[in-house]
Amino acid sequence: MSFKKTGFPLKSDKPVLAGFLVFLTVLLLGAFIYWQRYQILHEERGREMRGIIQVIDNNISQVLKSSYSAALSQALLIGDNGEINDFEIKAKQLLEANPFLDAIQLVPNGVITHVYPLEENEAALNYNILKDETRNKEALRAIDEKKMYFAGPIELKQGGLAVVGRLPVFIEDEFWGFSAVIIKFENFLKHAGFNKLNSKDYKFQFSKVDPDTGIATFFLDEDLSSDAYSEEILFTDGNWKIHIAPENKFVPFISLLPLGVLFLFLAFWLKHRTVKIMKRPERLQAMVDAQNIEIFNSNLRFKKIFNQAAVGMARMDTRTGTFIETNKRFRNFSGYSEKEITGMSFRQLSHPEDIEENQKLMQKLLQGEIKEYSLEKRAIRKNGTVGWIKLTVSPLWHPGQEPSNHIAIIEDITKSKEAELQLTKSYKVLLDQNKRLVNFSYIISHDLRSHSTNIQSILDLYGMSEIPEEKEHYVELLTKVTANLNQTLHHLNEVVSIQNSPNLKKENLNLQEFVNKTIENLSIQIREKKAEMIVEIPEGARVYFNSAYLESVLLNFISNSLRFSDENRKPVIEIRATERNGRWILHISDNGIGIDLEKNMDKLFGLYKTFTNRRDSRGIGLFITKHQVEAMGGEIEVESTPGIGTTFKIKFQ
Secondary structure, X not given: OOHHHHOOOOOOOOHHHHHHHHHXXXXXXXXXXXXXXXXXXXXXXXXXXXXXXXXXXXHXXXXXXXXXXXXXXXXXXXXXXXXXXXXXXXXXXXXXXXXOOOXXXXXEOOEOOEEEOXXXXXXXXXXXXOOOOOOHHHHHHHHHHOOOEEEEEEEOOOOOEEEEEEEEEEEOOEEEEEEEEEEEHHHHHHHHOHHHHOOOOEEEEEEEEOOOOOOEEEOOOOOOOOOXXXXXXXXXXXXXXXXXXXXXXXXXXXXXXXXXXXXXXHHHHHXXXXXXXXXXXXXXXXXXXXXXXXXXXXXXXXXXXXXXXXXXXXXXXXXXXXEEEEOXXXXXXXXXXXXXXXXXXXXXXXXXXXXXXXXXXXXXXXXXXXXXXXXXXXXXXXXXXXXXXXXXXXXXXXXXXXXXXXXXXXXXXHHHHHHHHHHHHHHHHHHXXXXXXXXXXXXXXXXXXXXXXXXXXXXXXXXXXXXXXHHHHHHHHHHHHHHHHHHHHHHHHHHHHOOOOXXXXXXXXXXXXXXXXXXXXXXXXXXXXXXXXXXXXXXOOEEEEOHHHHHHHHHHHHHHHXXXXXXXXXXXXXXXXXXXXXXXXXXEEEOOOOOOHHHHHHHOOOOOOOOOOOOOOOOOHHHHHHHHHHHOOOEEEEEEEOOOEEEEEEEOO
């Protein structure tokens, strides 16, 4: 067999040159493989660091969210006149519920007046943080941005290094002070997960940019050299950075030294063998044949690994987004056979809401902005069910080449994602329950006051009257009002019984009956105001609503129309209901003093927001009403002109 037949380009009289070229080729190939493997190890290390720092990110975010909730709960102790109620009881409960907190403070006008526990924090009392120019920058920032900001780590007056979260409290849009929480720095690091995640492979650093000097201060005894690659995250709420870097940046390089030595040895060995082969063409042909067999076996092994991988894998046509080939695990997840899925577009398996994000990341990959990308998305199986996957996409082209194919790797994360979504839903339910509890307390203080006013008015009239018939009439009115009060108490008791349920009890209620009952409850005020009531409610108007909430909503709106009537004209209140697209809309219109919506629209439904100088106006009714209607799935619209009147529209679900 001649050299020409084997395809070998060199003559047999140049074996040394051939051996050198083989040596150089193998050496370059080894260097390439060595570099590629090094890059893989380097990127794996980077992903591991990103995963670790993401855990710390989640832990710190949870600490900050819980700290905000604790500060907000403490702020609710402050009354509308700035008085502080039950501080020690509430502070103790918050510390027991939040083990990461070490102390709680109330800081009116920047001066620490209340702190719990007092024994170990007494030195901080009467300290004015706003007058301390070395520490007031972050406090002033919290006031300016009107949101909670975390200062520190700073040295406390009572000693020790800690992180201080300050929530600015405003009453009637005026700054009252701060509701503050203190987390000792070692406790902060513990709940952030530094202790658990610390290992011999990585080191951590915690830094903060000084607001005065702009210089970063480092708080941990770790030296992250500038030439070491690292990952970091920024927390804007405290202007902190968390850094992570390898303990030894040369670990990937050192771990691959045996591979380098192996390639060097292989290059020398192949050089020696090539020289011998050049002298023995027959043996060269045998080696070529053996190499072909090895390549064939390598392809078979690759196919086997591809098809039996523990994760789903697919080779995709980058230009069209269609599947070229998929492994068994991928097809089992999707429910499609190999024949069915080949040629399908990824869009057919993607949830419509997740396609846009996927395409944006692919565009960045095509433009060379990223080397690969991962995202969590929803996939639609053949049977129509939706599952969550973690998708990782890597290109099969080199930089500078025309994009052709890419590899898509999927991991089924449906169970973990559903657990995460359920946890988020549970958290929202808890917030809603707390909101309804606050709402209920406002109902008691506001609605019962209306009934007590009616009773007091009737008793006053009864005491002034000397005519037996009038007194008997007032006794009848008192009986009716008392009966309505009893029913209101019954409804409120019913609301209490369902506060532990995520869903308020709704009933199919007759709107006309509730409107008539409310007018009857307000009959004394209507008579005193000499108001004209125009009611146009169809008998068939029924709404799906909570009965206590509906009574409160009607009482608030109608009593407001009476209370804010124009003294220069007879009050006229029109109540009518219309139906549109299967929904009932209740219109309550009056010819009262009206509201300047251009000035007051943003705070119309705010807590303790008032628009007149009347002493009996407390700014609670509209706040309660809006939340009651929205809790039932409804909406409120308002139209008003000063001096002409106001119309409220309640759109029931």
